[in-house]
Amino acid sequence: MLRTTLTGSRIRERRVIRGLRQAELARRAGISASYLNLIEHNRRRIGGKLLLDIAAALEVEASLLSEGAEAALIATLREAAADRPRAGAELDMLEEFAGRFPGWAALASEQHRAIASLEQTVEALTDRLTHDPHLAASLHEVLSTITAIHSTASILVETKELEPEWRERFHRNISEDSQRLSEGAQHLVAELDAGQRKDATLNAPQDEVEAFLSARGFHIAELERGGDATVQDVLTGGEEGLTSAAALDLARRILTRYREDVARLPVAGVVEAIRSADEIDPAALAARFGVETGRMMRRLATLPGAVAAELGGPFGLVVCDASGTLTFRRPLPSFPLPRFGAACPLWPLFQSLSRPLVPIRQTLRLASRSEGRFTVHAVAEPVGVMRAGREPLFEAHMLILPSPAAPDDDSDRRVGVTCRICPKLNCRGRREPSIMAETG
């Protein structure tokens, strides 16, 4: 059997597109139907005048039918098949596959390239020392200094009858080196911190959006009353720009909502209401303004920094959808929030989903090194308008207010941030083992 080529498959494809029967095309090209059949099944090579005749009969350029354009595609697919021999790709059918299903073939080829590039990235990330020259330099500095100290100290300890001038000299060297070591260690920590920040922005669109909001203290002055910016202005302006389409889309939804919140709840009015109340109770405040409690919580968590500080803030906020997936997070330094998803099931945020529309207020302690104390408010409310015959979609908000410490009170509930780093013992909400030492 002759080596298959793409051309036959393309002729067949074009003929079918034009709605011609095999016999008809064969007649126009001056060959027998059975011969055309062999060509179309890539069992006969074709070229020269016959190709031109068939192309003319099909009213396409001959080059469209002949081999060439897909050579690179075929090569990539061949490579992909060689990389995953266990998949058992039918190599003898490769050209026919590429000819008959060009879209699928292009998809497989693009994915092969994407996998290769991702593999490279993973390799680069796992070998940061090779790919991060600053980190490598800092580490080298620290190790060199340790070597010098180690070596000098052993000389001082092990050498009998060390001359006083040498002894003095080595003492001085150790003193110098220990100073350098502490500086080097600080550099190293700074490098590692910088690396973490760099990685964080690379991760998910959610992280990108959070960095964007965090850089503005979660308060968008241009969207407040008196500001004349549109959501689009905010998205495209500013230096800490959003890059990925997913992040832009996410930010647009958050900012559009922000705008709606501003229209219903001016900062000045909210602050005045808080000042005249005994405590910050988002449900009571919401009732006063005739808005949803969740909306009031969003407003409280996005007050201007100075105003929030005056009121005992800033206040943390976390929002989740009905699946428990965190969709918005404003962490506090003392109440870190986990990456999207995988939070502590003991949070009132999740309890509220089983008691929709009921505002929950609890005083909690965070099971962590600092054991901070917080008053949290949570509520689950339907998203959008409720309609008969349609299941409402719920969303839950949880506002986190720092609370003065009350050392004698053990009655506070203890919750965590996320299982992996939670030290709480015998927790009925535990889902996976903790990496913290306290846990048995």
Place this chain on the structure above:
Amino acid sequence: MSKTVLVIEDEPNISEAIGFILSRDGWRVANHFNGVDAVEAVRTRNPDLVILDVMLPGRSGYDILQELRASATTADLPVLLLTARGQSKDRELAESYGASRFMTKPFSNAEVLEAVRDLARD
């Protein structure tokens, strides 16, 4: 006559400490502190053994090692390579360039001494 070791290391206190222990062991010790003209230093001083740091200002120790190995006069010179990275990849690299020994920082004086004695015996 005692043998000469050339220590090519930019960290003066490491140089000094290594120099001290080797001279106590009967070696004549010469120091060189940068990578740029390290190969020249080896040629002019003609040592019996070289201790070479990989991360040197001006030129990498790997480069210097390759040049030494390429030249007939220094092709067989014992070279103890010092690095701050002990990954197996680095070790393989060092071996492929022809390092006689490979030592990872931080090392102890005893290890250096033992390595130098071994290399001198070969």
